Amino acid sequence: MTKKAVILLSGGLDSATCLAIAKSQGFECYTLGFDYGQRHNAELKAAMNVAQAMSDHPHKVIRLNLDAIGGSALTDSSIDVPTDGMTGGADIPVTYVPARNTVFLSIALGYAEVIGANHLFIGANAVDYSGYPDCRPQFIEAFERLANVATKAGVEGPGIQIHAPLMQMSKGEISRLGTELGVDYSMTITCYQADDAGAACGRCEACQLRRQGFIDANLPDPTNYQ
């Protein structure tokens, strides 16, 4: 019997690689994405395309209006997305969405309960996003502990495992592994402010990290830039 897994899939490079890793480990994959008032709507379409190419089941999208509580340049139109590169590791960037990974994993946990999956995959990465509290190993461990007291599967069943296979990988290592696993990165969108056609700005933090990854991996960059 195959093991079922819920994969958080944003349509970006990291989560597409995460899906490929789960597939390569033999999991039956159910992808889940979010329409949370982010500016980069093109990534929702990218997620559908990536899921169609690689997943075992139709992509599910949960809509939630995180913009109602504000607080991030990604959902709040009164805060500018920085275009002057990375903010450095010490400060938490303004592109941080409040409690985002906590919210996304929680809903993924609900989906896992419904379909009887005991595994969740998230493309969280501690290397490139050292300023985000919810992109650290401690966060993943604390969420796994929570999942195992919060659910039927945790309390009565075999337990829930949270997988964050990209956690300690550089962007170069991620894009190299994904390429080996057959990920078509031209389908993915990483840019914080992609246009409606999905073309990337090439200037924001996410674009710069992604571009450098392809350079480090010595791979051609398939990104469609504006």
Next chain:
Amino acid sequence: MTKKAVILLSGGLDSATCLAIAKSQGFECYTLGFDYGQRHNAELKAAMNVAQAMSDHPHKVIRLNLDAIGGSALTDSSIDVPTDGMTGGADIPVTYVPARNTVFLSIALGYAEVIGANHLFIGANAVDYSGYPDCRPQFIEAFERLANVATKAGVEGPGIQIHAPLMQMSKGEISRLGTELGVDYSMTITCYQADDAGAACGRCEACQLRRQGFIDANLPDPTNYQ
């Protein structure tokens, strides 16, 4: 300086009491509710009214289509709401919404980050809902641990506290305390299948627990029944 708190407010008896308790402890209250595809839409209106009567700030509502992942009689129209009373403590009831409290607390945590609150209140109760994994003290403790690694306030600031003041109280004790604190329970809706005017069915599990609470507290039952 007053301490800010986010209060999960559904419009039911428990969460209205929880808000009154937070107020009585001197917290500046921000209420948060959810429109998650539940059948009992009347409770959303009740929550607005309760917040208007007792809270310090306008009620916020987050919409999220949990029905897209299914799995509960409260959001999935293909599962009947039981009308033959409680399901007993051993089994998890079909009215359980997958990972609901985990999801709601996660979004409350995001809201708390945005407004700079370090306290969350939830009306979870281990006495009446012993079949729900996410209504137990272990769940609250695990969520508090998570919150303190997942957020700026937890990592850099004074930490996050999760308050579940109703956890060990009976329904009778809850309605007695709320009445002492001035809660107008005629505003609240507890029924799983209230009609559009907010009248309760009187038969579902939630109605029976609520009615028994008023009897145990020796209080008149102000509920509007169908």
